[in-house]
Amino acid sequence: MNLLFNIIFLIFALYFGFSETSLCPKNTLVFQNSLAISQSTLKVHCRSTDDDLKDHSVLFKAPAYNFSFHDDIILTTKFDCDLFHKGGNSIYSQTFRAYKGNYIIRCGALFIWNARDDAIYLSVDRKPEKFMYNWIKE
Numbered sequence: 001m002n003l004l005f006n007i008i009f010l011i012f013a014l015y016f017g018f019s020e021t022s023l024c025p026k027n028t029l030v031f032q033n034s035l036a037i038s039q040s041t042l043k044v045h046c047r048s049t050d051d052d053l054k055d056h057s058v059l060f061k062a063p064a065y066n067f068s069f070h071d072d073i074i075l076t077t078k079f080d081c082d083l084f085h086k087g088g089n090s091i092y093s094q095t096f097r098a099y100k101g102n103y104i105i106r107c108g109a110l111f112i113w114n115a116r117d118d119a120i121y122l123s124v125d126r127k128p129e130k131f132m133y134n135w136i137k138e
Contacts (some may be wrong), residue, residue, distance in 0.1 A: 013078065014032070015079060021096060023107075024070065024105065024107035024108070025107055025108035026068035026108070027042065027068065027069055027070070027071065027099070027106050027107070027108065027109040027110075027111070028066055028067070028068045028069075028109070028110050028111070029046070029066060029067055029079060029081075029098055029099055029111050029113065029114040030064045030065070030066040030111065030113065030115065031044045031056075031058060031064055031065045031066070031081075031083070031112070031113045031115065032058070032064045032114045032115065033058040033059060033060050033061070033064070033085075033113065033115055034060075034114050034115060034116045034117075035060055035085055035087075035115060035116065035117055036060070036116075037087070037117045038085065038086065038087040038088070038117065039060040040060065040085045040086045040087060041057050041058065041059055041085065041086075041095065041122070042055045042057070042058040042059075042060075042083060042084070042085050042115045043055055043056070043057055043058075043082075043083065043084040043085065044057075044058060044065050044081060044082070044083055045081065045082045046072055046079050046080065046081040046082075046098060047079070047080055047081075048069075048077070048078055048079050048080075049078065053067060053115075058115075064112075070105075071101045071102070071105045071106055072101060073105070075101045075102070075103065076101060077093060077099065077100070077101035078097060078100050078101065079097070079098045079099040080095065080096070080097050080098065080121055081095070081096060081097075081098040081113075082094070082095045083095075083115055083120065084112075085115065085135075086104055087117070090137050090138065091137075091138045092116075092135035092136065092137055092138070093135065093136050093138060094120055094133045094134070094135055094136055096120075096132070096133055098111065099111055109124070109125060110123075110124070110125050110126060112124075112126075113132075114129055118134075118135075119131055119133060119134050120132050120133040120134075120135070121134070
């Protein structure tokens with residue numbers, strides 16, 4: 001029982017010690033608008049269990065919308081996001097999990113979501129972008 005207490009104490013000490021200092025930088029989600037054909041405004045709405053980050057508008061070629069956070073200790077960090085944009089007379093949208101905590105607490109991870117005319121792409125930690133989701137035409 002004493003060993004279990006020591007392990008739990010060590011986990012909490014490491015987590016809270018890292019997350020309150022620069023030893024564990026915050027993770028960041030970035031949303032870019034690369035809607036070159038329509039040049040429309042990208043609407044972003046993200047939420048987690050604890051936070052609703054409300055609607056944000058990202059103009060074409062404007063600075064990206066981003067936010068940063070620490071992972072929760074018990075693997076519950078999740079951000080679900082809705083993306084919307086108009087193209088011609090249609091509205092395109094997609095809802096997806098933009099971030100899910102890992103078994104090992106992430107420090108300084110960078111998730112760049114790029115909204116393009118054809119689909120939504122993701123780059124993790126500056127690696128090449130990968131196709132993730134098609135737009136849903138409403």
